[in-house]
Amino acid sequence: MGQTDIFHEAFKERPYWWEAYAPEAPELADVPATSEVAIIGAGYAGLATALELGKLGIEATVVDAAEPGYGASTRSGGLIGGSHSIKKPLVAKAPTPERAAEMMSDAADGFYLLEKLIAEENIDCGFHRTGRFTGAISTKHYKAQEKQCAAMNESSDAGAYMVPRDRVREEIGSDYYRGGLVAREAAHLHPALYYAGLKRAAEARGVRICAKAGVTGLDQNGNGWTVKTERGTITARDVVVATNGYTGDLTPGFKRRLVPISAYIIATEELPPDLLASISPKNRSFVETLRIVPFFRLSPDGTRLIFGSRVKWRDLSAAEMAPLIFERALERFPELADYKITHAWNGNVALTIDEQPHLGELEGLHYALGCNGSGVAQMTYMGTQLARKIARVANYRCAFDTGVFPTHPLYNGNKTLLVPMVGNYLRFRDWWDRRSG
């Protein structure tokens, strides 16, 4: 198939999710002169912080450089994990088993918090508790998954179990895997509709959201902060940085702790029901043990395949990357060759040196940052925990609030050399592991 043959005549280079809800700012709320807390970034992290502060009776203003939701939060794959996988980080020290268990347990709490929030706020966002299948791309990876499975079940109610190679087709219509792991406590949702509901909930608690008010300067004074935006200046007691993969020169201390990379997704045209049922007989979400991990699922209405990944380490446009992503989908599901794609898009995620998310306080600024590609539940949870910390009502210290947000001597915030170098290394490791069987 030629590269352009994959594009449907109705192809759009924008998120499929935006057919249901697209970031918008029909009226711009004035930037207030004062606010108890000013939050920079109106993604899940910023809004969840603001919502919880609103519930606790603390005045919060969220400012964003673009239309609220224009960042990653309306663009994701919408796959939700419970206790997350704790890998040995590439350059930082591996967490001890005790520390890994703490993080897995908190990540599982994030899943339940998200589920509860969606129910309490009546957010109609196609939340399906479908479980997740993680396909092992080699026998060695399958063996490692057995240990991971035990650790997940010990630290939370993940309900995880192993699926041997001869039973993989009960989970997924592909012969690509050497087995896999099912985590029952996992789900998928429509990320933009979840975003819209979270925004509505925050606004209902009195949170002011100021669109197109990029922050251009931050000055600390005796009583707090002066936050200069493109549309006015706010004096605030506390400031929260929730800019994740869009963190820039405004906060150099965070910029050198975060590596922004672009993630890409395609959506197929509507597929025949029998093909959909064979691809995903249990409507699970899917990831793999590859280091450069593909992630995929059916759309919430069960009519299309939504398939995400990253293939090249140059920042290509979504339309340029789409044929390469489609090729990856075809390796798993050759039957897709007869179908086309209707949407392709991308957005930024933020990696951290130790491959874990972080919340806390640095240089007087509060932060919830570093989703490492998994942020729907995680950033909602971290925002909520951060709000409780600011309000001084937290009754325990969240596992991602370690007081240490690592840097690396070889990284100063400029990813030009680092990302292709690390990306190609990871790709080689993936190729090698796959080849070894």
Ligand SMILES: Cc1cc2nc3c(=O)[nH]c(=O)nc-3n(C[C@H](O)[C@H](O)[C@H](O)COP(=O)(O)OP(=O)(O)OC[C@H]3O[C@@H](n4cnc5c(N)ncnc54)[C@H](O)[C@@H]3O)c2cc1C
């Ligand atoms: C393609 C893709 C697929 C993904 N798939 C999944 C998935 O399946 N499951 C999952 O759990 N996670 C997934 N993620 C990750 C998830 O979407 C993110 O972790 C999450 O949305 C991050 O939320 P956030 O609030 O931290 O940041 P964002 O939603 O990115 O918001 C940051 C905001 O900060 C604003 N900003 C930056 N600088 C300034 C400034 N100076 N002044 C004002 N505003 C500023 C930006 O405009 C932006 O709106 C995916 C991400 C992408 C891009």
